[in-house]
Amino acid sequence: MADLFAAHDPAPMDATAAGGPLADRLRPHDLNAVVGQDHLTGPEGAIGRMVAAGRLSSIILWGPPGTGKTTTARLLADAVGLRFVAISAVFSGVADLKKVFAEAKAHARSGTRTLLFVDEIHRFNRAQQDGFLPFVEDGTVTLVGATTENPSFALNAALLSRAQVLILRRLDHRALSQLLDRAEALEGRPLPLTAEARDALVASADGDGRFLLNQAETLYSVSFDAPLDPAGLSAFLQRRVAVYDKDRDGHYNLISALHKSLRGSDPQAALYYLARMLVAGEEPLYVLRRLVRFASEDIGLADPQALVQCLAAKDSYEFLGSPEGELAIVQACLYCATAPKSNAAYAAMKAAWRSAKETGSLMPPQNILNAPTKLMKDIGYGKGYAYDHDAPDGFSGANYWPEEMTPQIFYTPTDRGTEKRIAERLAWWDARRGGADR
Numbered sequence: 001m002a003d004l005f006a007a008h009d010p011a012p013m014d015a016t017a018a019g020g021p022l023a024d025r026l027r028p029h030d031l032n033a034v035v036g037q038d039h040l041t042g043p044e045g046a047i048g049r050m051v052a053a054g055r056l057s058s059i060i061l062w063g064p065p066g067t068g069k070t071t072t073a074r075l076l077a078d079a080v081g082l083r084f085v086a087i088s089a090v091f092s093g094v095a096d097l098k099k100v101f102a103e104a105k106a107h108a109r110s111g112t113r114t115l116l117f118v119d120e121i122h123r124f125n126r127a128q129q130d131g132f133l134p135f136v137e138d139g140t141v142t143l144v145g146a147t148t149e150n151p152s153f154a155l156n157a158a159l160l161s162r163a164q165v166l167i168l169r170r171l172d173h174r175a176l177s178q179l180l181d182r183a184e185a186l187e188g189r190p191l192p193l194t195a196e197a198r199d200a201l202v203a204s205a206d207g208d209g210r211f212l213l214n215q216a217e218t219l220y221s222v223s224f225d226a227p228l229d230p231a232g233l234s235a236f237l238q239r240r241v242a243v244y245d246k247d248r249d250g251h252y253n254l255i256s257a258l259h260k261s262l263r264g265s266d267p268q269a270a271l272y273y274l275a276r277m278l279v280a281g282e283e284p285l286y287v288l289r290r291l292v293r294f295a296s297e298d299i300g301l302a303d304p305q306a307l308v309q310c311l312a313a314k315d316s317y318e319f320l321g322s323p324e325g326e327l328a329i330v331q332a333c334l335y336c337a338t339a340p341k342s343n344a345a346y347a348a349m350k351a352a353w354r355s356a357k358e359t360g361s362l363m364p365p366q367n368i369l370n371a372p373t374k375l376m377k378d379i380g381y382g383k384g385y386a387y388d389h390d391a392p393d394g395f396s397g398a399n400y401w402p403e404e405m406t407p408q409i410f411y412t413p414t415d416r417g418t419e420k421r422i423a424e425r426l427a428w429w430d431a432r433r434g435g436a437d438r
Contacts, residue, residue, distance in 0.1 A: 022217040023210050026182050031075045034068050035209070036175030037168055046166055047072070051079045056115070058136050058143040060151050060160070063168025066208030069146035072168070073117040082115040082142060083107055089123035097131060104140045114141045121145035122154030129159045136162050170207030177202055179209050183216045191216060192224045197233040204237070251282070255290055258333075262291075263298050267337035274333050284322065284329060288314045291332050299336060300345035302417035309335045340417030348411035355408055362402035397433045 028034050031041045031051065040047045050056050056076060061069040070086070077084035085100055104114040118124075136143050143163060147154055151165050171179075180198065184190050191198060201219075205212035215237055219228075228236060254277050261269035277287060288310065295306040313332035317325035371381035386396035401407045413419035413426065 021214070022183060022186070022220070023213040026179070026186060026213060027071050028075065031072070031079055034072055034075070035178045036171040037068060037072065040166055040168070041072070046164065047076065051076070054080055056080045056082065056142050058163040060121070060145045060147060060155065060163045060165045061168055062147055062149075062151055062165055064170050064207055065148055066205075066210035066212070067168040067171055068209065069168060070117070070119060073115070073144040073146065076144065077115040077117075080115075082113050084115050084117065085141075086117040086119065089118060089120040089128075094128065094131070097128070101135050101140060104135070108140060113139070116141040116143055118143065118145045120147065122147040122149040122151075126156050129156050133158055133162065171205075171209050172207070173199075173202055176205055176207075176209060176212050179212055180216060183213060183220075187220055191219055192222075192227050193219070193233060194227045194229050197228050197230045200230040200233055201237075254282075255287075258287075259290065259294060259298075262294055262333070262337050263341065265337060265341065267334050270333055270337040271330065274330065278326060278329075284317055284326065285314070288317060288329060288332070291329070291336060294336055297346045298341055298343055299339050300342045300419070301422055302340040302342035302344075302414060302419045304418060306336055306339045340414075340419075342414045342416055342419050344411060344413050344419060351408075351410040355410070359402075359405055362404055364402055365399060367398070368400055393432075395429060395432055397429075 031047065034041050037045075039045050042048050043052070046059075061072060063069055073086075074084055076082075083104075085104070087096060087100060100116060104116065107114055121129075132141075132143055135141050145155075145163065151160055180191065180202065191201075193201060201215060202212065205215070218237065222236075254273055258270055258273040258277065261273055274287065278284060292307065292310045292314070295310045299306040310332045313328040316328035319325070320328070366380045367382065367384040367386075369376075369381045371377040376382075386398045388394055388396045388398075391397075399407070413423040415423060
């Protein structure tokens with residue numbers, strides 16, 4: 001572990017550059033050379049402003065893999081003249097942290113401040129994260145943490161309150177193409193790819209610069225008789241698996257995007273996010289549970305068949321399995337996306353639940369209570385009950401609310417889909433009641 005805590009020295013990096021991996025040989029030596037993060041490193045960006053001021057606060061770098069978190073942290077130390085120390089939460093424990101803090105205090109006494117870079121900082125537990133606080137507060141270290149997970153969930157509030165969260169963006173096509181340009185310049189020859197295959201290679205990286213350079217290095221290691229076309233590239237390189245943690249941020253981001261695309265009646269976008277989840281290995285029954293919920297929350301009685309469709313899709317998937325059963329999930333998704341929308345049932349539920357909590361144990365009117373015993377009949381249970389099927393048009397217009405409570409309106413149907421007809425029936429019944437309390 002000794003070299004893990006070594007202060008930054010440009011010599012090892014240069015030695016690595018002589019024959020190390022392509023990604024290491026291409027590491028920029030200046031913040032201005034970091035690709036795809038101009039919103040942070042540019043003159044108006046948070047990092048650009050810190051460097052210009054010569055003062056660096058503790059920060060958390062949050063972004064997908066291969067976007068330059070480690071490189072940015074190392075260059076930050078160089079830019080503001082701090083000693084650079086890097087540890088990984090995957091390989092480090094309490095003893096390692098104590099050693100780092102002790103060395104930082106010793107250097108501070110001689111006037112050298114330390115930037116402590118913690119990779120995968122979210123992997124430290126809450127108690128370990130608390131251990132950073134006194135050393136950050138007294139200036140022993142300037143903490144720069146890197147994480148691929150949402151800091152709101154992965155880091156405790158005390159640590160977040162002492163650090164600024166900076167978001168690194170997934171590298172776009174332009175930034176990834178720049179990396180390939182640099183690789184070709186360093187190697188002194190173009191990649192053995194057609195223009196179409198080069199674009200396909202960039203797309204396969206899914207925003208991950210390190211992955212892209214590793215693939216480029218693999219291509220450079222082999223001799224080809226002719227440049228590869230997209231089909232040849234696909235055959236040569238293994239297909240990249242989509243980045244997706246089923247119990248982490250990517251999971252919640254995609255299910256949120258699916259739900260909102262459905263609510264916004266965009267079947268094309270909804271199908272795209274459904275495909276993203278299933279292709280990445282999401283459990284189909286989880287998606288189906290969310291579709292069932294959507295059918296009640298966002299469609300409701302505007303189209304009662306939506307719930308039926310979703311439950312039928314669940315039965316079909318369980319009966320057929322993958323991949324045949326996934327078509328039923330697609331059908332349910334498209335049905336929900338194209339159905340008329342209403343959250344009236346959902347709003348009614350919340351309002352009724354709130355009223356029930358506020359009004360307590362009010363007794364219903366006696367005329368609508370069953371009277372299975374003589375005593376209950378004697379005290380008036382069921383007396384005067386109007387049996388609606390005996391009334392004209394099957395509607396008695398009786399009152400069903402507790403005497404101490406004013407009748408409420410929880411459910412207000414929309415004028416969309418089936419609810420339009422429901423609204424017409426409610427209006428007709430209201431008129432028969434004389435419109436009282438509606």
